[in-house]
Amino acid sequence: MKVINIFGLSEQASPQIPLFAMSVAAGSPVPAENDIESTIDLNEFLVKHPASTFFAHVMGDNLNDTGILDGDILIIDTSIEPRNGKIVLVKLGDALSVKIFRDNENGIYLQTDNESFIPLKISDGFEFEIIGTAIKVIHSI
């Protein structure tokens, strides 16, 4: 999965959006004013570390099984160390791409979840840089 565009975080003075305490499809009542769990600022709600956060607009379909689809926006946090199974933004040569980070007894791998792709083993002499860990995905309908 490739990165089309990178965006920095803009923090404007912002409206408060209601988050309802009920879950949908859970047999909860119709939302009323007093069901509002909180009103939130989406920047605060979605971004824990503003100074180390940016966005990546991605394209491609080889991470579909992880729920990341063509055209989605990933929230990337550069202060979070990647762990096994996490989605990471990687610089390979000149290109930015999105991979699954694998850290197991065989070493560290960068993997796409389409099995026809061979996992890319991280080893000496191989040029890559892990830029950050994807913490959230936004899919627009």
Added chain:
Amino acid sequence: MDLNSKLLVLPLRLFIQYKMKTKKLPYVKTSYNFVAPIVEAKVRRRILQNSRVNKLLDLNAFLADDAENIFLVRVSGDSMVDANIYEGDILVVNKSEKPANGKIIIASLNGELAVKYYRIINKGAYLVSANKKYLPIKISEFFQFEIQGVVKHIIRNL
């Protein structure tokens, strides 16, 4: 999705933020060595000098440009998994948008809320799940039925 029209061009601030990204220590320890993240900081700076980082995204403007008509709900259950909506997801819902055939909506049905596809078939309204386990629900006059809004964005923790 016309993303670009909602973005401001303001590159400098971000670069400055990342430039000095090291962990502050309250005092200098001399009893052991530690490796400062110099390489990482260089990497970040190079990325941010890259011409691709020339735009900022405001999540409030992008997700809730019509803030007065937006609310958020958390999803439970598996009835919409084939539409990329999973348990625990946050949905951004617009309550002013007119629900059209095929849209994903939040509906209240006999006092319960559900996220479903809204379908019009032969002038009848149906709530359709995106999971073969669940049958479509035909809306009849015996239901208390109201559409609460149209789902615009799906947000998931990775």
